[in-house]
Amino acid sequence: MVDESKKSLPKRSEIDKKYQWNLETIYTTDEKWEEDFKRVKEIAEQLKGFEGKLKSSAKNLLEGLKLQDQLSETLGKVFVYARLRKDEDNTNAKYQALADRASSLSIQVSSITSYIVPEILSIPTEKLESFIKEEKGLALYRHYLDEIVRTKPHILSPELEQLLAQTGEIAQAPDHIFGMLNNADIKFPTIRDEQGEEVELTKGRYIQFMESTDRRVRKDAFEAMYQTYGSLKNTFAAILNSDVKKNIFYAKARHYASALEASLDDDNVTPEVYNNLIETIKKNINLMHRYVSLRKKMLDLDELHMYDLYTPIVKDVKIKVPYEEAIETVKKGLKPLGQEYLDQLAKGFESRWIDVYENQGKTSGAYSWGSYGTHPYILLNYQDNVNDLFTLAHELGHSMHSFYSNSNQPYIYSHYKIFVAEVASTLNETLLMHYLLENITDKKEKLYYLNHYLEQFRATVYRQTMFAEFEKMIHEKVEASEALTPDLLNEMYHQLNVEYYGPEMVVDELIDLEWARIPHFYMNFYVYKYATGFSAATSLAKQILEEGAPAVERYLTFLKSGGSDYPVELLKKAGVDMNTPKPIQQALDVFKDLLDQMEQLLAE
Template identity: 50%
Template sequence: MKWIFSVDRNWHIGLNEDLLVRIPEDLERFKEMTMGQILLMGRKTFVSLKEGEPLPGRTHVVLTKNKDFYAPGIYIVHSKEEALACVDKLLQEQKREVFLIGGESVARLFMDETQEAYITHVEESFEADTCLPNLLKEGFFLAGKSPLYQGDYDYYFAHYKRKDGGMDRTWDLTKIFPDDEAFLEEFESVKEDAKKIGEYEGRLLESSSLLLEALKVRENISRRFEKLWTYGHLHHDSDTRISRYQNYQAQLRGASAKLSALAAYFEPELLGASWESIQALMEEKPELGDYEQLLKNLFRQKEHILSQKEEELLASLGEVMAAPSTIFSYLDNADFRFPLVKNEKGEEIELTQGNYILFMESQDRQVRKDAYEALYSVYKAHKNTLAATLYSHIKAQAIEAKMRNFPSARAAQLHGNSIPEEVYDSLITSVHDSLPAMGKYLDLRKKYLGLEELHFYDIYAPLVKEIDYKVSYDEAGEIIKKALLPLGEDYVKVVDQALKDRWIDVDERPGKRSGAYSSGCYDSAPYMLLNYQDNVSNLFTLIHEMGHSLHSYQSAKTQPYIYANYGIFLAEIASTFNEALLNDYLLKKEEDPKKRLYLINHYLETFKGTLFRQTMFAEFEKEIYARVEAGEGLSSEDFSRIYAELNHKYFCEKVVVDENISHEWSRIPHFYYNFYVYQYATGLSAATSFAKRVLDKEEGALEGYLGFLASGSSDFPVDVLLKAGLDMGSPQPVKEALEIFSSLVDEFEKLLELQ
């Protein structure tokens, strides 16, 4: 439960059953935050609403001792217990937030149930007859506040959380900036200091000292802006509905484009010189040696860097080029609302991105089918918009690649990490060769489920029925620490720090971004966003994101800022490695045959989802980009036809490819990340090889892997892995992973026969 109130300096809230002051921006914020939610209030507060009518678009629960009180369109309760029961029933019907909006006696009555409060502080003292307790004296802490807004009355917005109210399940962003005011102050400072970048234009090569100075100024601005971006986007993703953070995101995107434009001369000016002259400057100024890998990588891209004017133009178009991705994100995370779906008990539950997989794992086939059809009904209803959005994104990437003298957008993307295109194509070929093993697995699934036809709403159905294998978040934290012990006590200590120091935003909430990710910057913790559900799948998600975060942590701890980040080719290795260790740990300790079968099935699903499915995504990207670059226009029907054909191929004609799954392309956010997904597959292959060596305690394996985690981008990705003992230039790691999948299918078949 959350409070939402306006108070004066003394925490006064009203006089004569009315508000003390009406500030338009505060009223708009109230409407924005409470729309679609449940409002709990006393009778006097309800009567004080406009014309004594319910507020549009919200559910009202009114607490009163007056047994004769009646008003249409609201829920009337007569005790605290009755109010809580009513609210609980409403939440079971549809997952929403509960806001307590007045008055004083009701607020105090539900103090123990209140976990958060959104308070508008008006910097005035008014005559009043009702007030709230000062939350800072009632076990709450200030989680964040806005700047002071000036007008007829000065005011600011504050967000309070209970100290013992699950704060350990939200991330602590005050460690980045204490509040929005500090964020905005630094934002203005960075924009002002960024002007210094322009002072070096035309002078970079005058002397080694000046070049070093310019590189350090640019690095400083980049590092500080990255911190701003992290604060802004994490707050935004905590609740995508809050307009303030939407505005900060827009401002940051605009500032990013301007910063890129300010520094647009940098690369062209440096590339105007020869590599030999740059080497001479480094010999003259040894401190420039810190930038050698950065400069070497720049000169590798010399033929793809445009003139200064062209770079400035492209930089100024940054927001426009990113618009399709931004539009998709808002549609998918903030605007789309999914239908109510009945669960196994016949209860109607609002379908969300977070609970969709739970419906897909239901043992009730009708529940699975209903959820599947409900989800895709939303995407099909917006198919033309989503097709236009994806097509525009592809077109933008293709145009920029052509401008930069690349033969294709794929070549441009892979060039950034010095990955040969043959690696991409070899992956697809290797997976094609192993499709018979996938076909065998799907046949086993159909047989064991007792189905005549396997549909896509069946492919996540549990093969082990009547098994209680729930894992709470607290249990998950303890499990992953034990599973990761092969990496050493120092590694596990950092995992414990992540769990205790609030690096993780755990629970699903209305407005919160869906999915899971790891994100941070050099000067922040490597935060993790989850939408945790109490099951084994989410246990694996937690350890997966922990792998990303500790990779970032070790790189930042070891490397200077300019080499702390790592290319996406490396990014999925640490996360998938952690999953391999977790699977090994669980299988070694688990004796229950049904749970062992469940775990092996889960591991097979990991291969299916990561190696086969992501490769299918990669082939889809390859196909649609090739068509757009050949001059074709792609409609929703074109996207769906291509996607359906690939599903027929990768699922070996074993699963019914219906209209719904043909639209799956429209809900995959990674298609806006530009040839990203293939690296999930190569990452699994590398991780499988690394994990086997570490678990087998091969000489030098642990040191090599930990060295990889600490390498950042100090060398090109393929070379980083070579130093750690893994050759991704050969198809061998992919083939090894596929051989493991095939052997797991055989073991799975034997276990099924014993059931």
């Protein structure tokens, strides 16, 4: 556990093993990793031998697809292990090298396998159907083959596909450079904490400072954070500009009308879904302005600044949640999901799925990741607060989704699409919040958690939609041949903050630089899925709480389905239709109800 008496971060070696994830379940030694690294190359060579032969017979097609699965599964383990080791401590040269090698190997494999999809597309539809009838094993690959046929207009010749695959390593450069600059090289100054002691500002501690009841601490942390990013704004703008150009290059190469359309097509989602989200949020922007006004009133401020957004608006309530307590609270909150779910959750805690505390060089933030054939892993930077209690529940949702998918689907369908990735995580948070609000009797604590829930809506629905609109704007600017200079990025980001937060908010100039520190902007139109996922989760959680077992069964079936169908279809079977704005509006109706509850409690 982290010793809070120390004002600098501990080294990795100083963290108790029980708070570190157990990567030995992937490879017991680095030498075992080297063996699989070599094996990937050997399998890739075998698969190379099928080039030009997949279309010749049903048997060859099946053998080639099986070999591709074997290759991808082994490469997944190699890649995940190397990256997780690197994320433990980005300054560790050994694991930097392993991660680089794994990344290069992944590019090589992409190049070698790039012939597969174009060759399958060269098989006439009637012949492909006859292959599936002739070779029973191909029935497993029906959805996979249907998906390839669907994307036919965007698949290039084998030669061009191979060329595109070879650009992969170059294409990863903006994200890689951003990651190293943002996680390893950037250094923040010290600030004075509530006791007046000099403490190093880190990204992990930033939210702690922003939640401080001492406004001077919040302002100092805010200014220290963004002045540091401001000193590197030209570099960050150049990196982001390069990443956007990369997305546009691939969209054009594959004959899409825009980078947005290209990104969404992977989930078989239309741009209308993306635009509907932004439009529905804009129609309900008054609710966000109402919340900002309530925050200003409760903090009793003449002016509400951006650094006042995270401090609890319920005074004299400070809730500390040690990690062990968080585990027990999460278990209680997720009880509506049934004993099967809870039993597996307990095994996850016992098997050290989770890397808990921040250490020197550790990647910031939180995520859940893993590979087929191993259990999932969770990276946290736990800080004993309510935010991190919910982060734990959130990442466990991802991990349990992965666990169920991997346990119930063959490799080819084990990977669920990103469009549904945030549903399981947000549903866990929703159930946890419901449990807390139902069981808290203290008025101030209840107000505190209502505020926290409102903050989840602000951060996950409104803020992520603002990010999504920013992503859309910067891609449209570059598609119109404009350069993303720091000044232009700042200007666009400032205007969005003004629009989303409304007239009661002082939009500080330094917040204009926030775009520079958001890693999700390097994930190609990912963030909108937080908002759509939150909306779907809100609806599903309501069904689970109201219907009980039948809704739980539908939900667990959804978790077990992996990528065996299109994400919109999987959600329909679970009970939510994302083709309409209805789930988004339902979520915003809950936001309105929470505002009503909070205002009513305050009036009592």
